[in-house]
Amino acid sequence: MSPTSSSRRRFLKYFAGSGFTTVAFGWMNWQAMSLTGESAVAAGSIDLDDFCLKYPFNSRCEDYLPGTQALTEADEPYLAAATLATATAGDRLLAKGLDDPAYLVIESGPSIADYGISAICTHLGCVVNWDEAAESFICPCHGSKFDAFGEVTNGPAARSLPLVTVVVKDDQIRLLNQEPSR
Numbered sequence: 088m089s090p091t092s093s094s095r096r097r098f099l100k101y102f103a104g105s106g107f108t109t110v111a112f113g114w115m116n117w118q119a120m121s122l123t124g125e126s127a128v129a130a131g132s133i134d135l136d137d138f139c140l141k142y143p144f145n146s147r148c149e150d151y152l153p154g155t156q157a158l159t160e161a162d163e164p165y166l167a168a169a170t171l172a173t174a175t176a177g178d179r180l181l182a183k184g185l186d187d188p189a190y191l192v193i194e195s196g197p198s199i200a201d202y203g204i205s206a207i208c209t210h211l212g213c214v215v216n217w218d219e220a221a222e223s224f225i226c227p228c229h230g231s232k233f234d235a236f237g238e239v240t241n242g243p244a245a246r247s248l249p250l251v252t253v254v255v256k257d258d259q260i261r262l263l264n265q266e267p268s269r
């Protein structure tokens with residue numbers, strides 16, 4: 088993602104986090120009430136993961152941690168500050184936490200990208216390895232190769248590695264099993 092689109096999205100999120108999101112949340116709640124006679128908030132039917140991804144600065148999202156905690160291969164939580172203290176731009180770090188492992192992407196800064204890359208090969212489901220020298224993910228099973236962003240460059244896999252959403256908040260790195268919104 089270019090810095091321009093990144094800062095524009097940050098601005099939009101900030102803008103959206105003000106009065107507009109209060110209206111949006113109220114509208115969603117009103118819609119649920121008119122359909123079911125019950126408050127969506129009370130019924131817990133509004134997906135806070137989705138809502139807080141769209142409106143992270145809404146007051147309801149202040150203390151909310153979306154998704155699941157990213158874990159190291161040793162099942163230790165990845166902490167953002169400690170991870171960035173030792174990471175270098177270009178690194179890809181295997182993280183557990185979702186049903187399937189995914190790679191965290193370290194960007195310049197260094198910083199943690201708002202997306203991760205599934206570690207599951209799209210051919211037959213083996214876990215791909217990150218080859219730092221080749222800047223590629225390589226599947227140990229049948230040799231499929233993917234570039235540093237998960238795009239397939241060598242078969243037999245025909246599809247790129249799916250992306251997941253990554254949220255950094257309160258020094259935690261959270262994973263959500265959905266494509267990041269662009």
Ligand code: FES
Nearest residue numbers: 208210211226229
């Ligand atoms: S499972 Fe990865 S190439 Fe076959």
